[in-house]
Amino acid sequence: MTLAIVRRTAILLAGVLAASIVVFAFLAVLPGDSAQVALGVNATPELVERTRQEFGLDRPLVAQYLDWMGGVLHGDFGVSYVTREPIGPQLLDRLGVTLWLVGAGMLVALVIAVPLGTVAAVRHRKPSGALVSGLAQLGVAVPAFLAGMILVQVFAVRLGWLPSGGWTPPAHDPVEWLRGLILPAASLGLVQGAVLTRYVRTAVLDVQREDYLRTARAKGLRPYPALLRHGLRNAAVPVVTVLGLQLATLLVGAVVVERVFVLPGLGSMLVDAVAARDLLTVQGIVLVLVVGVLLVNFVVDVLYTLLDPRLRRS
Amino acid sequence: MSALLTVDGLRLTTGPSTLVDDVSFHIGPGERVGLIGASGSGKSLTASAIMGLLPEEITASGSVRLDGRQLLGAPERQLSRLRGKDIAMVFQEPMTALNPAMRVGRQVAEAMRLHRRIDRGAALAAAVELLDRVRLPEPERIARAYPHQLSGGQRQRVVLAIALANDPALLICDEPTTALDVTVQARILDLILAGVGEQGGALLFITHDLAVVASVCERVLVLEQGRIVESGPVRQVLGAPRHEYTKRLLAASTLEAS
Numbered sequence: 001m002t003l004a005i006v007r008r009t010a011i012l013l014a015g016v017l018a019a020s021i022v023v024f025a026f027l028a029v030l031p032g033d034s035a036q037v038a039l040g041v042n043a044t045p046e047l048v049e050r051t052r053q054e055f056g057l058d059r060p061l062v063a064q065y066l067d068w069m070g071g072v073l074h075g076d077f078g079v080s081y082v083t084r085e086p087i088g089p090q091l092l093d094r095l096g097v098t099l100w101l102v103g104a105g106m107l108v109a110l111v112i113a114v115p116l117g118t119v120a121a122v123r124h125r126k127p128s129g130a131l132v133s134g135l136a137q138l139g140v141a142v143p144a145f146l147a148g149m150i151l152v153q154v155f156a157v158r159l160g161w162l163p164s165g166g167w168t169p170p171a172h173d174p175v176e177w178l179r180g181l182i183l184p185a186a187s188l189g190l191v192q193g194a195v196l197t198r199y200v201r202t203a204v205l206d207v208q209r210e211d212y213l214r215t216a217r218a219k220g221l222r223p224y225p226a227l228l229r230h231g232l233r234n235a236a237v238p239v240v241t242v243l244g245l246q247l248a249t250l251l252v253g254a255v256v257v258e259r260v261f262v263l264p265g266l267g268s269m270l271v272d273a274v275a276a277r278d279l280l281t282v283q284g285i286v287l288v289l290v291v292g293v294l295l296v297n298f299v300v301d302v303l304y305t306l307l308d309p310r311l312r313r314s
Numbered sequence: 315m316s317a318l319l320t321v322d323g324l325r326l327t328t329g330p331s332t333l334v335d336d337v338s339f340h341i342g343p344g345e346r347v348g349l350i351g352a353s354g355s356g357k358s359l360t361a362s363a364i365m366g367l368l369p370e371e372i373t374a375s376g377s378v379r380l381d382g383r384q385l386l387g388a389p390e391r392q393l394s395r396l397r398g399k400d401i402a403m404v405f406q407e408p409m410t411a412l413n414p415a416m417r418v419g420r421q422v423a424e425a426m427r428l429h430r431r432i433d434r435g436a437a438l439a440a441a442v443e444l445l446d447r448v449r450l451p452e453p454e455r456i457a458r459a460y461p462h463q464l465s466g467g468q469r470q471r472v473v474l475a476i477a478l479a480n481d482p483a484l485l486i487c488d489e490p491t492t493a494l495d496v497t498v499q500a501r502i503l504d505l506i507l508a509g510v511g512e513q514g515g516a517l518l519f520i521t522h523d524l525a526v527v528a529s530v531c532e533r534v535l536v537l538e539q540g541r542i543v544e545s546g547p548v549r550q551v552l553g554a555p556r557h558e559y560t561k562r563l564l565a566a567s568t569l570e571a572s
Contacts, residue, residue, distance in 0.1 A: 125370055211410035217367055218405075219476060220398035220428045222390055229424075233415045309460040310414055 004305055004312065012298040019290040020072070024065050027283050033057070037277045038081035055081060055280075068283075077284040082276050087284050090269070095288060097167060098265035101188065101257065102250045104181050108189025109196050109246070116193075117200025122227065124205060133201065139194025144253065148187035148260040155183060165262035184261040188254065192246050199242045203235035210234070236307050244300035248293040316382075318343045318516050319364070319484055323376035324386075326359055326368070326540075333372065334359055334540040341484065346510070346517040348527035348548065350563065351537035357520045358406075360537070361486050364518070365403055366393040380484065399429040402477035404506070406489040408470035412461040418445075418472050419457025425479035444475040448505050467498035474505055481513040488520045503530055524567040528552055536560050 027034075035051040036043065043051075052058045055078075056067065071078055077087035116132050123129030156164035162183050168176040207213060208231065216226040255267030262268075266285055273281040305311050317340035326334040334356040341347050351357050362368045364378055366385055378385045380400060385393065405411045413421060422441035426432055432440070438457065445453035448471040461469055470490060477485055487506055491499040507530060510517045519530050527534055527548060534551045536544040536559065544557040555561045 211405060211407055212413040214367060215405065215411045215473065215476070216413070217394075218365060218397055218403045219425045220394050220396075221424075222394045230413045230416065234413070308415060310462045 005302060008298060008301045012294055015294045016291055019294065020069055020287055021065070023283055023287050023290060024068060025061075027279050028061055028064075030279075034081060034279045037279060051081070055079070072284070072287065078280050080278050080281050082278040082281075087281050091266075091281075091284055091288060094264060094266045094269045097263055098251070098254050098258070098267060100170070100181060101184055101254050101263060101265060102247065104185035105188030105192060105250055105254075105257075106243070106247060108185050109193035110243075112189065112193030113196035113200050117197045118204050118227070118232075120197065120201040121204035121208060122223065124201070132197070136194045136197040136201070139191060140198070142191055142194075144187050144191050145256045145260050147190050148184065148257055151183050151187050152260070165260070167263050180261075184257050184263060187260070188250060188257050192250060196239070196242060196246065200235070200239055203238045204231060206238075207231040207235045233307055237304065240300055240303050240307065244296050247296045251289060251292050251296070317341060318345075318381060319518070320379045321360075321364065321377070322379075324360065324363060324378060325375045326356070326363060326372050327375075328372045332540060334363070337376075337537070337540070337542055339535055339542065339545065341516050341518060343483065344510075344514045344516055345533065346507075346519065346531045348531035348534040349518060349520045349537060350522060350524065350527055350534060352522060352563070355537045356540040357522075357537055358488050361403065361488050361518065361520055364486060365397060365401060366390075367397075395429075398425050398476075398482075399480045400482055401484045401486065402480070402482040404470070404473050404477045404485070404487045404490045407493050408466050408473055409493070411473050412469055414461055416460075417457065418459050418461060418464070422457070422472065422475050422479060425476045429480050441475070441479075444479060445472065447478070448472075448475045448509070449501070450475075467494055467502065470494060470498075470502055471505065474502070474509060478509045482515055484516045484518065485510050486518045486520070489522070491526065492521070492523070499526075506530070522563075524552060524564060536563070 033048070033052070035048050035055065035057055039048055039051060056064060059067075068078060075088050075092070077091055079086050116136070120129045120132040120136070124133075152164045155162045163176075163180050164183070166180055168180055170177040204227070208227070210231075212234075213226055213230055216230040217223070221229065254265060255271060257263070258265040258267040259271070266288065270282065270285045270289075272278075273285060319341040321340065322338050324334060324337040325332065337356075337360060339347070349357050349360065359368070359372070363374050364385070366388070368374060374386055376386065380396065383396075385396070412418070419438050419441045422444055423434070423437035426440055427434070427437045442453045442457050445456050450456045450468060450471050456464065456468070456472070461472070464472065470493075474490070485506070490506065491502050494502060503526065506517070506519075509515075517530070519527065521527055531548050534545065534548050535542050536551065536557065538557075538559045544551055544555065544560050551560060552564060555564055
């Protein structure tokens with residue numbers, strides 16, 4: 001088992017390395033010069049040349065890459081060509097906001113999906129089960145930004161219970177932070193929860209047909225306890241797969257929700273950087289997002305081996 | 315002698331089709347009864363009906379009584395108290411009958427903890443003893459293993475250990491050796507006989523293997539298309555079959571043996 005984790009860690013590191021090369025190469029081969037792009041069309045050739053030298057853009061690409069990656073490994077993402085500010089600290093701040101948002105959204109999704117999906121599976125022949133399935137189907141069709149706007153309309157504008165947007169750091173005022181997080185997390189989580197509900201339902205239905213569940217019943221366990229003790233862990237394997245994919249989607253998809261709720265997250269930073277043609281910042285953000293997705297995959301792989309002892313042989 | 319299990323006019327239907335029709339039989343305490351028939355004749359469904367574990371889409375009518383208590387239509391709470399304690403079951407497919415994500419010892423111990431006041435440690439110790447009773451080598455090691463680390467024959471012994479955990483008055487075996495190697499089959503049969511024999515439990519043995527019935531059972535019921543077409547002592551039914559279907563079954567198995 002330790003060996004399996006070591007192997008997966010190696011795969012993770014190789015993935016990060018490959019991703020960094022791809023991200024760097026992609027922006028390097030884009031037409032247009034970073035300095036020129038940042039300075040705009042009216043910049044004089046002398047100014048562009050000076051900027052190129054200042055940021056080391058006149059050096060060979062390999063040297064530029066090694067320099068960038070060497071810095072990134074120490075948390076130094078370079079200095080923005082546009083704002084002339086170091087990118088790293090801002091990136092870290094923004095990442096924190098996005099992680100809270102995605103984490104809370106996933107929590108909302110899980111809290112919705114696990115009980116509802118289970119009930120929908122156990123009562124799949126009854127009207128209540130069909131109702132849950134139908135609602136989930138409906139939820140899947142709602143885009144997160146629409147859910148966000150509806151939630152704002154109801155809970156912020158009409159009822160005035162929660163702020164319609166903005167961000168308070170948790171260290172600053174935990175209560176205000178939580179109040180600000182509820183609506184964005186709900187708009188991300190409700191939709192993902194609806195998607196996840198359907199997967200939980202399928203997984204539980206499959207597990208219910210398993211022979212070992214019949215064995216559990218034959219021992220004298222009643223239906224729900226049998227499902228809880230013998231079914232959930234086995235049903236968790238396919239659900240974790242979907243959860244991993246959803247987390248990756250959420251991390252990238254948080255862009256929209258951050259816009260709706262004016263949250264200073266990675267997504268809005270990316271949109272701003274793209275708008276300002278701040279290529280080095282874009283490069284840093286994309287790398288962080290890609291590494292985030294790779295990390296999620298890594299955690300999913302490790303979870304598999306914890307959940308299913310059959311996968312521990314290696 | 316009053317019967318332990320009395321099945322009377324059992325009828326199982328799903329939608330318009332009748333799967334089992336007017337099945338009646340009884341099993342006395344400590345008696346070993348075989349239920350034979352081709353695939354799809356309703357043997358396993360009859361067993362599921364007795365256990366109260368029929369698939370939702372199947373409706374049962376008639377009566378199934380254990381020690382005089384009506385099981386058919388009894389509330390789940392009441393049935394779950396009997397299952398695994400008074401009636402236990404060994405299934406056909408040992409490869410899938412155990413939870414792949416739980417250690418074997420815990421799965422055996424759970425069968426005891428559900429029906430007795432016994433703490434976790436004592437139950438695990440008793441589970442190791444049970445694994446030893448079904449002749450599993452190194453029972454302590456097996457108790458710590460996951461099902462995928464055991465062979466088919468070893469897993470079936472574990473399933474049997476779970477079934478015998480509370481010394482049931484009735485053990486139902488649904489083709490317990492069909493999925494196993496011929497060399498393993500005989501040993502599992504011996505263990506089943508020893509298991510019910512020690513505590514004077516009764517046995518309902520479902521199979522399509524007439525040789526197995528001859529070696530295990532005292533009495534036999536022949537099921538064809540959901541109806542019992544012949545029944546009586548094993549010697550009589552297999553020695554001088556009266557019903558056409560039984561003759562065909564017998565002829566087919568003699569062919570197989572030669």
